[in-house]
Amino acid sequence: MLSDDFKVLVHNAVGDTALADAEGLEALRVAFLGKSGHVTLQLKSLGGMDPEARKAAGAEINTLKTLITDAIIARRAALDEAALAARLSAERIDVTQPPRPEPVGAIHPLSRTMEEIAAIFGAMGFAIKDGPDIENDWNNFSALNIPAHHPARAMMDTFYLNANANARPAVLRTHTSPVQIRTMLNEQPPIRIIVPGRTFRADHDATHSPMFHQCEGLVIGEGITLGHLKGCLIDFLRAFFDNPALPVRFRASYFPFTEPSMEVDIGWNRKTGEIGGGTDWLEILGSGMVHPNVLANCGIDPRKYQGFAFGVGLERITMLKHGIADLRLFYESDVRWLRHYGFSPLSPASLHEGI
Numbered sequence: 001m002l003s004d005d006f007k008v009l010v011h012n013a014v015g016d017t018a019l020a021d022a023e024g025l026e027a028l029r030v031a032f033l034g035k036s037g038h039v040t041l042q043l044k045s046l047g048g049m050d051p052e053a054r055k056a057a058g059a060e061i062n063t064l065k066t067l068i069t070d071a072i073i074a075r076r077a078a079l080d081e082a083a084l085a086a087r088l089s090a091e092r093i094d095v096t097q098p099p100r101p102e103p104v105g106a107i108h109p110l111s112r113t114m115e116e117i118a119a120i121f122g123a124m125g126f127a128i129k130d131g132p133d134i135e136n137d138w139n140n141f142s143a144l145n146i147p148a149h150h151p152a153r154a155m156m157d158t159f160y161l162n163a164n165a166n167a168r169p170a171v172l173r174t175h176t177s178p179v180q181i182r183t184m185l186n187e188q189p190p191i192r193i194i195v196p197g198r199t200f201r202a203d204h205d206a207t208h209s210p211m212f213h214q215c216e217g218l219v220i221g222e223g224i225t226l227g228h229l230k231g232c233l234i235d236f237l238r239a240f241f242d243n244p245a246l247p248v249r250f251r252a253s254y255f256p257f258t259e260p261s262m263e264v265d266i267g268w269n270r271k272t273g274e275i276g277g278g279t280d281w282l283e284i285l286g287s288g289m290v291h292p293n294v295l296a297n298c299g300i301d302p303r304k305y306q307g308f309a310f311g312v313g314l315e316r317i318t319m320l321k322h323g324i325a326d327l328r329l330f331y332e333s334d335v336r337w338l339r340h341y342g343f344s345p346l347s348p349a350s351l352h353e354g355i
């Protein structure tokens, strides 16, 4: 037979669980169900009983054990639930509160230019690609038909990284053109991409920054001609500068990775700065038909596929479009400048609508 003391002990403890907090509950569990807890000791005492008594006592002990175990589990669940409810109400956010009067931010003019370019070329079926700022020498130069010691390397004041560490030094990409290579190595024509992104050259004055932005364009397919290049770039420039009559001129030039190569100029008035007016020309971007060597370097058969590419400096066209005189201010994070030249986040980039 079990002692009445033990039964009373258990019944009292079950009552106590109702009052216990998490720590008290754990102490109670150890006191009854732990290694030398009351229940455990009672179970151990069964060994010394004769079989009949053991059967009766065993059943009774187990009933009491279940009683206390269930009470502890139930109380623990209730405590957890209460803790969660307390947290939920303490951490509640009142979404109906009006916002604090904070100054409204503005879209940086460069970001706006990228949005507009994406909208204009997006309407022409171009996809957007990007690539790393740190490039290898092959993607930035060699694959683009600019071999080592070629004078074209000197044209771009390159930042080299770990220059003597290995045979393929890393560079900060001097243009977005290496993404042409990355794309052609990974995709089969037809290819139609633009690549807005950061570029780097060791240059610093009112119109040059060591870090600046370009947007590359690349179209590869069967039967792509200079006519496609011209139509595409004329449409782009007229949409971007919001002037359907903008004069555009293609002027023979040289880039190692295009043949023929062309510089593209737009009409402007040097005196007033008016874009599209006057009789002066302003150089705005570089372009050309992708050189057969570049296609071959990327495993694309130049007898089957042709294409064109272009690269445009984003600071330059942004400065022209919005009359911004000094390029260095783009990166000074001066909120007064941004308030003046920035754009409302809610105003849409809608200049492609004429296309």
Ligand code: PHE
Pocket: 174, 175, 176, 177, 216, 255, 258, 286, 287, 288, 309, 310, 311, 312
């Ligand atoms: N990568 C050239 C530059 O930075 C621009 C360019 C791109 C020219 C594509 C032709 C074709 O000056």
